[in-house]
Amino acid sequence: MSHINRKIIFTGPVGSGKTTAINSISDIEIVSTNQNASDMTKLRKKDTTVAMDYGVIKLGNDEKVHLYGTPGQERFDFMWSILTKGGIGLVLLLDNTRKDPFHDMKFYTQSFKDFIKENQMVVGITQTDKQKSPAISQYREWLTELGFEAPIFEVDARSRDDISVLLQGLLLSLDPGVTV
């Protein structure tokens, strides 16, 4: 029996919770490449991911879905096209406390536009407990404005339930008739 290793990509700006989200849902402790943040990044968080994060969801019979988190800093964007190969979907996490979340959404959807067209995306809005505005309705309008359709949920990246729902949204978007 051949086992095709498929993956789900987590992306988003620095501090949006990619590492935490993968850690919440992964069946293994994630392999993380955090580095003390330098430059502007350290204003938002102490550590940042310099290469990628890696986690796994096990499906049994040696079958696994791999979870990859991209480095948040835009200067690592050369890695993104590499990481998305073999991906089944994209999880875009956006930090509601950032100065311009619309810019973030625009930047990441454009960066991954080809992948999103071929596959599917789901958007998770983080840090809404710290800042309620912009509201989720605003994100929906922005996404439509950018020409994308995707489920958008508020998530606490630390919550397995939230990340699980986020991934369920992704999978159901890929195949609405999915049966277990």
Place this chain on the structure above:
Amino acid sequence: MGTQIKQPLKVYLSDISPHSQAILEFFIGSTGGKSFTLVSTPADAEMYITDFDFPGSKEHWETEHAISAKPCIVLSMEDPNNQHVEWVAKPITAQALITAAKTISSRMDENIAGHVSVSTPSTSAARPNTIKVPETTKAVPAEPTIATTNTSLDQPQVAPPPLPKIASGQSPFRKTIHTKTPAIHTRAPAFHEDDGDTSVVVKAEATQVLTTSEAQTTPALDVSNSNQEANPKAQPKIQSKTKPVATDDIPSEQTEAELEASKQTRIAQAENAQNRWALLCGIEENVTHATLKQNESFTYNSENYFQGTLIAGLRLAKQTKQVVQIKYEPYQFYICYDEGLVFSPIDPGSDDYAKLCYTKVKPGQVNLHILTSPESTDIREKISSDANFTYDLESFIWTSCLLTSRGRVPSSLDCEDLYLLKYWPNYTRIENFPFAMKIAARWQKRPYKVADIAKEMDIPIRYITAFYNGAIGLSLFETDMSIVQQKSNIKPKKKNGLIARLFGRLTKSESPS
């Protein structure tokens, strides 16, 4: 320089901070794989990459250059003004590194043409090393080369072998490749069989990732903080350890009584969920398309309920950007649209609120009032200081609509109309009920009549009408009929079984979706 590199240059990374090294290793393992291949010892290298901003690196390079004169790419903030090196300014880019590699490759090829006499044993060199190397290096035993596919940051690596001695017996370059062996802990006995190969999985996938891309991009790899990163504390933290899978794990010390209590709790939770779903979606089993609007008990007019005033208040708050008060004696609700919050004196999850929603209002019993700016400020302060009575606006509207309808259809609904979901509800914050996510997924792909979607999913129509009521309340349906028509012929694609298996894994022991 347009020259193509025929074979990747064997490069040794010397005097590079851990941060920069991590970036370079990833680059070389992916996009830069056509230009460079990493080697683990200076002796195996055709060239070096070094960081002149790294303390002592310049002196090391000078020593090395005096011995072997191998080409070198120097990374630094300022131009080193040295004709023997290729300078790549920080912040470095992939393109700059590739260009420098081409320059060096070209020079080496020229040297081969005009300098064939030099013969230096090379461990696996198809390209002769044209630089004079002291005899002593020839005796260095071959050592395992760190292949590009083995440079992943997320896989275990073997500890580098002892450094070869060159000439004076001292390595002119400090070894800076750091061991990145993750601590892989022994797994708990409760784990499944397939849990035992984490390291293998990591390695296999990392290999795939680092070898598949040929994409040429122009990243900016900032390695400008070398001095700061020279601090050992600043090394990348690489962890890999197993994590217990919570499901199915039953602590051995759990007594029978505890197990029984746990079972009873689960039964009670399931009963509570069933009761709540009955309030949200009703209990009608036998409603069909034909009977949907024939029986008055299946229809309702939201204007006759609190829901009607609530939706009107929502629209008013959105339009005026002011806080809107709903007076429903003896209660007062406040809608803060901008904050996405509702102040409610009753818990929307309580039976009292369910009763309030399901009971018809009398004329004049419910009133709307737009607060003045000072009043709005006061109430916003009150809300921010009293989280106990503050609820997410969308969640509150969703629950209110469902509690009002209890699976009935609004009298305004035309059962023959097609509806297309434009936006998914915020499923992490709203009350869920069976099939809710699957309904959203199906209804967003293409338009359906209310009854048809129930038929296609083979589920009771009450779940569809419940969803419809919540989605109408939140304005989640597409209003542009041209888009609805456009999507009416779309046939959802059936994906492979992996999606189903992963979905099953995620929903296992979770609420139905």
